[in-house]
Amino acid sequence: MDRAAIYVRVSTDYASQKDSPDHQLAACKEYAASIGLSTSPAHVYNDAGLSGTEITMRNEVSRMMHDARNGEFEAVLFTAISRFSRDMSDAFNMKKKLESVYGVRLISIEEGYDSAIEGRNNEMVFTVHAMLAAHKSKEMSVAILRGLRQSAKKGRHIGNVTPYGYRKGLDQKLEQEPYEANIIRDIFRLYLSGESARSIAHILNEQHIPTASKRRSGKDTLWQASTITSILHNEVYVGTIVAHRYTTARHIEASRLHDELITKPSKRNESEWITVTQAHDPIIDDTTFQQVQDLLNQKATNRGMKRTSNLLAGLMYCNECGGKMIVTGNTRSSHNETHQYRYIVCATTRRIGKSACSNHFITKYDDLLSALLSPLQKLLQSAIAMTPSDDRELLSISQYTSSHLAEAKITQLRKALAHNQHEQIENLRAFRNGIFTKDIIELGQKELTEQAVYLQSEITRLTELVARNHNMIDSIRSQHSVLNIFKHMHLYNSMTQRLALQAVVDQIIFSTNGDISVLFTWQQ
Numbered sequence: 001m002d003r004a005a006i007y008v009r010v011s012t013d014y015a016s017q018k019d020s021p022d023h024q025l026a027a028c029k030e031y032a033a034s035i036g037l038s039t040s041p042a043h044v045y046n047d048a049g050l051s052g053t054e055i056t057m058r059n060e061v062s063r064m065m066h067d068a069r070n071g072e073f074e075a076v077l078f079t080a081i082s083r084f085s086r087d088m089s090d091a092f093n094m095k096k097k098l099e100s101v102y103g104v105r106l107i108s109i110e111e112g113y114d115s116a117i118e119g120r121n122n123e124m125v126f127t128v129h130a131m132l133a134a135h136k137s138k139e140m141s142v143a144i145l146r147g148l149r150q151s152a153k154k155g156r157h158i159g160n161v162t163p164y165g166y167r168k169g170l171d172q173k174l175e176q177e178p179y180e181a182n183i184i185r186d187i188f189r190l191y192l193s194g195e196s197a198r199s200i201a202h203i204l205n206e207q208h209i210p211t212a213s214k215r216r217s218g219k220d221t222l223w224q225a226s227t228i229t230s231i232l233h234n235e236v237y238v239g240t241i242v243a244h245r246y247t248t249a250r251h252i253e254a255s256r257l258h259d260e261l262i263t264k265p266s267k268r269n270e271s272e273w274i275t276v277t278q279a280h281d282p283i284i285d286d287t288t289f290q291q292v293q294d295l296l297n298q299k300a301t302n303r304g305m306k307r308t309s310n311l312l313a314g315l316m317y318c319n320e321c322g323g324k325m326i327v328t329g330n331t332r333s334s335h336n337e338t339h340q341y342r343y344i345v346c347a348t349t350r351r352i353g354k355s356a357c358s359n360h361f362i363t364k365y366d367d368l369l370s371a372l373l374s375p376l377q378k379l380l381q382s383a384i385a386m387t388p389s390d391d392r393e394l395l396s397i398s399q400y401t402s403s404h405l406a407e408a409k410i411t412q413l414r415k416a417l418a419h420n421q422h423e424q425i426e427n428l429r430a431f432r433n434g435i436f437t438k439d440i441i442e443l444g445q446k447e448l449t450e451q452a453v454y455l456q457s458e459i460t461r462l463t464e465l466v467a468r469n470h471n472m473i474d475s476i477r478s479q480h481s482v483l484n485i486f487k488h489m490h491l492y493n494s495m496t497q498r499l500a501l502q503a504v505v506d507q508i509i510f511s512t513n514g515d516i517s518v519l520f521t522w523q524q
Contacts, residue, residue, distance in 0.1 A: 002038070002074040003038055003040065004032045005075070006024075006028040006029065006039060006045065006077050007078045008028070008046050008079070009024075009046070009047040028078065028109070031107075037077075045061070045063060045064040046060055068098055074103075075106070075107060076098060079109050080108060081110075081126065091126075095126065099115050123446055124428075124431070131428075162174070163234060164184065164212040164215075165237065165283050180215075187228060190203065191232060192292060197225040200223075201223040201224055201227065201352070205223050205352075205353070212227075222352050224351055224352060232292050237282060237284040238284055238285070240275065240277050241274075241276045241280075243276075244268065244273055244274045245268060246265045246267055246268065248263045248265065250262070250263055251264040257467075259460070311498045311501055312505075313327075315501065315502065315505050315507060316344060316507075317509055319509045319510060320346070321356070321359065323347050324347045325344050325346055325508075326344070328343055328345055328350065329342035329343050342366065343363065343365060344362070344365050346510070359510065361512060409462055410462050410466070413455050413458055417456065420452045423448055427444050427445055503521065505519075506521045
């Protein structure tokens with residue numbers, strides 16, 4: 001008896017949905033038994049709570065593909081193609097790999113698709129339903145966003161995580177949680193009395209005050225300065241809800257680097273925010289909140305001025321906890337002279353306490369910087385300075401020509417792909433209107449699908465070629481700039497010096513015994 005895997009997915013965690021994971025699982029098990037396939041709990045892949053468009057976040061899909069490659073089952077069942085994926089390219093890529101590469105039978109119950117049965121393995125059926133699923137996903141996203149905006153305008157809290165100090169009422173509006181609300185008042189009071197965010201976190205930890213994570217998940221976490229700062233900035237504590245503040249935007253550089261869609265949070269214009277005052281009972285009065293904001297802004301300005309002088313910021317890491325190393329210190333005056341002393345310490349140890357990390361070693365910042373710059377200056381001063389002119393001289397003629405031609409070719413291929421997609425839609429309309437026979441439509445659809453796959457693969461290949469050449473140009477130009485900077489280090493400001501160090505230093509690792517390891521970019 002052939003072994004069957006079952007894939008289930010819903011976009012929310014509400015089990016009340018008619019297509020809940022349990023409902024999908026039961027339907028797939030029943031159908032598998034009816035056609036003589038065996039199922040096993042080990043081969044049930046459940047991506048409940050994840051969108052069908054988030055293929056990179058669906059860990060169970062990755063596990064299923066890995067098991068299919070290892071030959072752990074002969075078939076995959078799902079209740080509908082929309083459960084399989086709501087992204088057309090993902091659906092086709094997974095389908096092709098499972099069927100053609102791994103030899104796995106695909107079965108979609110609702111559409112009656114079965115790759116192993118002639119007459120039910122119609123390529124066009126799969127294509128049409130994949131297109132409809134992708135279109136439905138976009139419509140659902142718009143509808144959900146519209147609903148969330150309306151809820152926010154009514155003063156309801158639409159976030160998944162309830163702010164510390166509150167709980168959600170039956171009407172989804174925030175209500176004070178008495179014990180936590182008192183903690184919030186203490187945090188604001190302590191800050192105005194002169195305590196820092198770090199010292200407030202230390203006080204709460206010493207008093208064994210449970211964190212929000214402790215309340216939600218039972219995890220034994222500690223208060224941190226960043227948590228305190230976030231609370232002090234949050235307008236929710238004066239009864240105000242601010243929604244629709246962020247959206248998701250494409251991260252072009254990261255997407256090109258990883259050759260897949262990468263997104264990042266992006267702040268909307270303030271005019272697009274949904275702000276509702278007096279949405280719920282405030283914990284902090286307006287006067288106290290504004291005093292705290294003024295104090296936060298004042299400290300942020302001073303802190304920003306100090307940080308610009310740290311040339312090693314973002315390069316130093318703790319070998320014990322994996323966190324960042326930071327520069328701290330103080331200023332002392334003697335004999336009418338002011339001396340600044342700076343030290344490098346583990347950020348985790350400083351932020352939470354010595355119990356959080358075993359690396360308590362302290363390094364003098366100026367000593368490390370001198371020890372790092374000395375060999376770099378000797379090395380780079382002995383090199384021959386080069387002044388690049390244009391891209392033609394940085395790349396070989398063949399590389400430059402191929403890159404230039406590839407960019408033009410990519411534009412042509414994208415136009416051809418858009419035309420192909422239009423032809424597929426027209427093919428579908430012709431099928432619905434009965435203009436051509438089923439055989440003609442299927443043949444045309446097959447040719448168009450194969451052409452689309454080829455066009456997309458060529459676009460990907462040429463894009464990678466162009467990216468490699470651009471990266472080569474950037475790398476060469478960067479090295480030229482670094483050479484000139486380190487030859488005359490004293491002529492440049494701290495920001496330029498810092499960027500130069502980032503170009504040649506990848507990481508500086510600090511161990512608990514005082515050992516320091518420097519990894520240069522050319523050693524990767």
